[in-house]
Amino acid sequence: MMPFASEFWSRGPNDGLFWDYCLARELRFQTCRSCGVARQPPHPICPVCASADHHWVPAPATSRLYSFTVVRTAAHPAFKDDLPYIVAIVEFPELPGIKMVTRLFDADAGSLRIGVPLTLVWEPVSADLVLPCFRPGGPATG
Numbered sequence: 122m123m124p125f126a127s128e129f130w131s132r133g134p135n136d137g138l139f140w141d142y143c144l145a146r147e148l149r150f151q152t153c154r155s156c157g158v159a160r161q162p163p164h165p166i167c168p169v170c171a172s173a174d175h176h177w178v179p180a181p182a183t184s185r186l187y188s189f190t191v192v193r194t195a196a197h198p199a200f201k202d203d204l205p206y207i208v209a210i211v212e213f214p215e216l217p218g219i220k221m222v223t224r225l226f227d228a229d230a231g232s233l234r235i236g237v238p239l240t241l242v243w244e245p246v247s248a249d250l251v252l253p254c255f256r257p258g259g260p261a262t263g
């Protein structure tokens with residue numbers, strides 16, 4: 122469990138269902154029913170076609186590292202014991218509209234390379250918050 126409390130998170134007016142799905146350990150992205158473009162973070166209006174009609178599609182199994190940084194200075198004392206840690210941007214080739222900021226676990230920043238396949242891991246923070254995080258390596262097969 123992450124060393125910080127859920128007091129650092131609050132649900133926004135548009136992302137309640139996203140966090141509900143995460144609590145059920147389902148990563149889903151809001152997707153426009155009119156033009157089919159997925160978006161993250163959730164928003165009531167499609168930024169492409171302005172439609173308000175949307176649904177939630179499961180994240181594809183394939184994800185990869187788009188970018189990352191190593192955090193070496195704690196922005197808050199609660200994060201100090203976690204240093205250094207990696208903050209990553211993850212992309213899903215099958216959902217080109219999605220780039221998600223997340224934590225990357227079990228990774229050595231010195232050998233990490235852009236584009237490596239990632240695997241989703243769930244990080245429980247509190248009884249009502251589970252974070253979608255990732256680690257290097259593709260999903261298990263067979």
Ligand SMILES: [Zn+2]
Nearest residue numbers: 153156167170
């Ligand atoms: Zn749209």
